[in-house]
Amino acid sequence: MNLAGNFGIALNGLRSNKMRSLLTILGIVIGVAAVIVMIAVGQGARARITSQIESMGSNLLMVFPEFSRGPVRGAGGSANTLTREDAEAIAGLPYVERVAPELSGNATLRYEGQTWTAQVSGTTPDMQYIKDWTPERGSFFSDRDISDNAMVAVIGRTAADNLFPPGVDPVGRSIGINRLNFTVIGVLPAKGASIGGQEQDNVVYIPISTAQVRLFGVNNVRLINVQAGSAESMAFLQDSITNLLRERHRIPQGGSNDFNVRNLAAVLATAEDATRIMTLLLASVAGVSLLVGGIGIMNIMLVSVTERTREIGIRMAVGATELSILTQFLVEAVTLCLLGGLIGIVIGFLGSKLISMAAGWPTAVTLSSVLLAVGFSAAVGIFFGYYPAKKAAGLNPIDALRFE
Amino acid sequence: MESLPVIDLKEIRKVYPMGAGHVNALKGVTVSVSAGEMVAVMGPSGSGKSTLLNIIGCLDRPTGGRYILDGIDVSEMSKEELARVRNKKIGFVFQGFNLLSRVTAAANVQLPLLYADGKPDKKEMERRTVEALSWVGLREYGHHLPNQLSGGQQQRVAIARALVNSPSIILADEPTGALDTRTGMEVIDVIQRLNFQKKITVIIVTHEPNVALYCRRIIRVKDGRIQEDRKVDHPRVAAEDLKEMPAEVEE
Ligand SMILES: Nc1ncnc2c1ncn2[C@@H]1O[C@H](COP(=O)(O)OP(=O)(O)O)[C@@H](O)[C@H]1O
Ligand SMILES: [Mg+2]
Numbered sequence: 001m002n003l004a005g006n007f008g009i010a011l012n013g014l015r016s017n018k019m020r021s022l023l024t025i026l027g028i029v030i031g032v033a034a035v036i037v038m039i040a041v042g043q044g045a046r047a048r049i050t051s052q053i054e055s056m057g058s059n060l061l062m063v064f065p066e067f068s069r070g071p072v073r074g075a076g077g078s079a080n081t082l083t084r085e086d087a088e089a090i091a092g093l094p095y096v097e098r099v100a101p102e103l104s105g106n107a108t109l110r111y112e113g114q115t116w117t118a119q120v121s122g123t124t125p126d127m128q129y130i131k132d133w134t135p136e137r138g139s140f141f142s143d144r145d146i147s148d149n150a151m152v153a154v155i156g157r158t159a160a161d162n163l164f165p166p167g168v169d170p171v172g173r174s175i176g177i178n179r180l181n182f183t184v185i186g187v188l189p190a191k192g193a194s195i196g197g198q199e200q201d202n203v204v205y206i207p208i209s210t211a212q213v214r215l216f217g218v219n220n221v222r223l224i225n226v227q228a229g230s231a232e233s234m235a236f237l238q239d240s241i242t243n244l245l246r247e248r249h250r251i252p253q254g255g256s257n258d259f260n261v262r263n264l265a266a267v268l269a270t271a272e273d274a275t276r277i278m279t280l281l282l283a284s285v286a287g288v289s290l291l292v293g294g295i296g297i298m299n300i301m302l303v304s305v306t307e308r309t310r311e312i313g314i315r316m317a318v319g320a321t322e323l324s325i326l327t328q329f330l331v332e333a334v335t336l337c338l339l340g341g342l343i344g345i346v347i348g349f350l351g352s353k354l355i356s357m358a359a360g361w362p363t364a365v366t367l368s369s370v371l372l373a374v375g376f377s378a379a380v381g382i383f384f385g386y387y388p389a390k391k392a393a394g395l396n397p398i399d400a401l402r403f404e
Numbered sequence: 405m406e407s408l409p410v411i412d413l414k415e416i417r418k419v420y421p422m423g424a425g426h427v428n429a430l431k432g433v434t435v436s437v438s439a440g441e442m443v444a445v446m447g448p449s450g451s452g453k454s455t456l457l458n459i460i461g462c463l464d465r466p467t468g469g470r471y472i473l474d475g476i477d478v479s480e481m482s483k484e485e486l487a488r489v490r491n492k493k494i495g496f497v498f499q500g501f502n503l504l505s506r507v508t509a510a511a512n513v514q515l516p517l518l519y520a521d522g523k524p525d526k527k528e529m530e531r532r533t534v535e536a537l538s539w540v541g542l543r544e545y546g547h548h549l550p551n552q553l554s555g556g557q558q559q560r561v562a563i564a565r566a567l568v569n570s571p572s573i574i575l576a577d578e579p580t581g582a583l584d585t586r587t588g589m590e591v592i593d594v595i596q597r598l599n600f601q602k603k604i605t606v607i608i609v610t611h612e613p614n615v616a617l618y619c620r621r622i623i624r625v626k627d628g629r630i631q632e633d634r635k636v637d638h639p640r641v642a643a644e645d646l647k648e649m650p651a652e653v654e655e
Contacts, residue, residue, distance in 0.1 A: 008518075012507060314502050317463060318516040318565065319491020321484050398464045401502065 010331035021336060024300045027293025028340030028380065029347065032373040034286035036348025036365060039372075041355060042279025044363035046272060053268045055191055055200070057130040059097070059231055061238060063090070063224040063245070064260045080220035081249060081258040084208060087124075087224045089248060093240050095233040100127040101221040103211045109204065110176035111163045118159040120177055120204045122211020122221075130227045135186030138171035146207040149214060153177065154186035158201035180214060182206065234263055287376070293340070294380035301333055301388035312392050313400030326393035333385020334378055341377030345370055409436035409472075410572060410605050411460055416469035418455050418628075429455040431628035432469070439572070442599045442606040442639070444616035447625035453609045454577055456625065460607065461494050461575045462486045474572065491519050495566025495604075497576035497595075501558045503550040509561045510546035513537055516569040536564040540594050556587030563594050567604070574598060576608045580615055586649055592618050593642035618642055 014021045063086075065079035087101040104121035127133075128140045141152050153175065155163075160170050170184045191200045212219055228237045238261050245259050305312070312325055320328075352363040418430040429452045437443055445453050458464040459471065462478055465486075471479045478489060495516075496502075503512045514533045517524060524532070537543050540560035550558055559579060566574050576595060580588030596618055599606045608619060616622050617640045624632035 012511070017506065310502070311504055314504060315515065315519070316487065317461075317490065317496050317502070319487050319519040319569075321487040321519070323484070324519060396464075398458050401463070401498070 007331050007335075010328050010335055014332060014335060020300070020304070021339075024297055025293075025336050025340030025343070027296035028290065028337050028377050029293075029344045031286065031290030031293040032341045032344025032377055033348040033351060034289050035283060035373050035376070036345055036369055037351045037355065037363075038282035038286045039279060039369035040348070040352035040363040040365045041361065042275060042282055043366055043369070044352075044356070044361060045275045046279065047364055048362050049268060049272050049275060051192075053265055053272075055131070056264060056268075057132065057225070057227060058265070059228040059234060060130065060263075060265060061226040061228065061234065061241065062262045062264055063226065063241060064262065065220070065222070066258055066260045079258065080218065082221050082224060083219065084212075084221060086245060086248060087221065089244060090224060090226055090241055093237065093244060095229050095237050095240075096226060097229045098126040098130050098225075098227040100124050100130050100225045101208055102127070102223040102225065103208060103216060103218070103221045104223075105216060107178045107204075107215065108176075109159060109163050111173065114163055114165075116159060116162045118156070118202045118204050120153075120206060120211070120215065122206050122208040122215070124208055126227075127205065127225070130225050131191075133188055133191060136189040137169065138184070138186035140186055140205070141207050146209045148207075149209045150207055151180065151182045151210060151214070152185045152206065153182040154188060154205040155184050156188045156201040156203040157190040158199060159204055160187050162202075177204065177206070178215060234266075238263060290376055290380060294337075294384040297333060297336060297380065298384035298388060301329065301385055302391070305329070305388045305392045308392075309395065309400045309403040312395055313397055313403065316395070316397035317401060322393040325395075326389045329389030329392050330382065330385050333389065334381035337377040337381030337385075338374065341374050344377070345373060348373070408439065408475075410439045410474055411435075411437040411607075412472040413460070414470045414472075416456075416459060416466045416471060418452070418459065418464070419467045428628055430459070430466070433625075433628075433630055435623065435630060435633065437605060437607065439605055440599070440603045441621060442596070442619045443608070443621045443623060444619035445607060445609045445623050445625060446611060446613070446616055447631070449611070451625045452628045453625050457575050457577050457607065457609050460573075461496055462489045463496075487519075488521065491516055491569060492521070493572050495563075495569070495571040495574040497559070497562050497566050497574065497579045499578040499581040501550070501555075501562050501582075503558060503561060503565075505550050507549075508546060509542065509548050509550065509553065509564075510534075510537065512550070512561055513546075513564045513568050515565060520569055532568055533564075536568040537561075539567065539598075540564045554587070555583050556590055559583065559587075559591050560594055563591070563598075567598060567602070571604065573605045573607070576606070578609055578611070580610065580612065586646075588612075588615070589642055589646055589649065593646055596642045 063082065065081040067079050084101055087099050090096060091099040100123050102121050102123045104119055106117055107120040109116045109118055124146060125140050125142055134140065135154055140154050141150065145152055155170055163175065164170050170187050173184050174181055175184055226241065228234050241261050242257065246257065249258055251257065315325060349365050352365050355361065356363045413433055413435050416430055416433045420427045420429055433456060445456065447453050459466050466479055469479065470477065473489065474493065478486065510533050513536050514529055517529045517532060534543065534546065537546055540563050542557060542560055542564065545553060545557065553561065574595065579591055583591060592615060595606055595608065598604045608615065610616060617636065620636050620639050622634055622636060623630060
């Protein structure tokens with residue numbers, strides 16, 4: 001009696017009792033589908049966070065202004081403690097690759113009667129390299145434009161799509177930003193949503209000088225992006241920026257900082273860890289349901305052994321050995337589980353797609369999660385099929401035949 | 405015709421535990437059956453006929469005594485070896501047919517081949533299945549499920565299953581017990597032809613004296629012992645008697 005033969009016998013057994021076979025595998029189907037969906041959702045979340053970290057720019061430190069908590073409190077309003085000069089000073093520090101200050105606010109864009117609100121951000125040319133975001137059409141503005149306070153703008157995908165009619169190339173067009181006239185010199189490619197689901201493409205970049213002098217009428221900046229030369233130098237650089245700014249802002253010993261140097265990538269890495277743990281948690285919940293499915297299989301296989309005692313007796317009477325009965329029942333259990341696994345994979349795959357569509361949350365069904373599910377269901381089949389199979393094989397032929 | 409014994413039982417005893425005590429189902433049975441014999445085993449209910457047949461068929465093991473089958477001592481064989489012996493040498497026919505209800509007649513007939521050593525290929529299995537079904541006159545019924553067949557037809561499927569692996573012995577435990585006279589006679593006819601034409605050794609357990617008349621030898625069992633063992637001088641031939649019987653329409 002070879003394995004293929006036993007397999008055939010087992011398949012015939014399953015085919016001749018379709019309804020029960022189907023009910024038996026329901027638990028496995030649900031378990032595997034749950035594993036696939038859970039892992040897909042978790043993996044999707046991680047993939048998204050990873051891509052967002054990359055889209056922010058690598059090795060990025062962000063310097064934000066803050067109210068000083070020293071003995072002398074600043075007046076009310078927003079903190080305006082950072083300047084372009086601070087940014088230039090930071091650029092002189094060792095390990096600094098690029099520096100891009102930002103001054104941004106919402107403004108109304110206008111093109112031939114069409115209006116649209118977008119975030120207008122004054123910055124320097126380094127911004128395009130820090131964010132790895134160079135225009136797909138036209139070009140970014142230059143250092144020369146900054147010294148000239150030039151009225152030029154680089155426009156993001158969403159802003160461009162909403163402001164210009166389809167088929168119109170924005171490059172070279174004149175647009176109004178809060179009643180000032182700018183010339184569009186570049187269009188940025190779509191970047192997608194940011195971590196918080198924030199739209200990143202509804203943006204217009206203009207020279208920082210123009211933003212300060214002409215648009216917003218202030219001389220501070222809202223934020224300084226600093227790109228370090230390497231990941232290892234981030235901590236050191238964080239310290240040297242802090243020291244530099246304390247000195248420049250004449251903060252006495254013991255006085256609190258009027259700025260904040262943040263390593264956002266580190267924050268996101270923590271977020272990524274959290275998602276990984278969440279994925280693991282979800283997967284183990286799904287694993288438990290798979291286990292319950294397995295116990296269901298065992299239960300039904302046990303019932304089936306009792307129900308089929310006579311069949312086992314008949315098979316033994318015509319020459320089935322203990323081993324062939326054992327393999328038959330084991331192969332039945334494993335086949336059931338694998339079948340359940342396959343159906344579960346299909347349902348899990350569709351379920352993941354559905355969740356992506358409904359929640360707008362990306363999901364990723366990976367080969368490893370499919371292999372995990374298949375392997376697990378086969379293991380469940382062997383583990384929970386063994387006891388009933390052993391019980392069936394251990395029957396005495398004559399007792400089995402007499403069984404009513 | 406009668407040559408060396410295929411079945412040789414010496415002082416076979418069988419004790420079943422029963423509650424606190426036990427039942428002595430066989431109390432020392434010594435008998436031998438030669439190749440090609442057709443033997444009826446008779447006796448009152450509970451006398452040990454089935455127990456004896458099951459031991460001969462290697463479905464059960466004796467508590468004591470020695471059993472030589474085809475020159476080999478099977479009383480000490482392992483369960484594995486007994487299963488092989490059942491598969492190769494023995495065909496069973498039961499009172500209640502014992503067919504697998506969820507598969508076709510052909511699949512039932514094929515069953516012993518699936519467990520055969522050096523399993524024949526699919527084509528060969530199908531050929532032998534059709535051959536066995538033809539032998540019992542059910543060539544056209546292979547694709548029927550057991551519950552689509554009459555009792556007599558089901559029993560003939562069971563006989564086809566018993567003969568498909570070319571056994572040397574066929575053991576039938578009250579094969580006509582669940583059948584009316586005519587279909588019972590048809591079953592006896594098939595069994596008799598197996599004995600006449602294929603020279604298969606046959607042992608039939610029956611409580612119907614009429615059935616025993618078709619055998620060459622009658623062994624009477626009473627209370628776990630052999631009470632009488634005699635030859636039948638002119639056994640009846642079922643095929644001839646069938647011609648005399650009024651024909652019935654089969655379903
Ligand atoms: N599995 C068993 N357990 C206990 N007693 C049994 C068992 N099988 C048979 N017996 C007993 O052994 C005796 C012989 O039974 P059996 O061989 O079936 O008789 P027969 O077939 O002649 O009617 C009976 O008394 C019966 O009750
Ligand atoms: Mg009996």
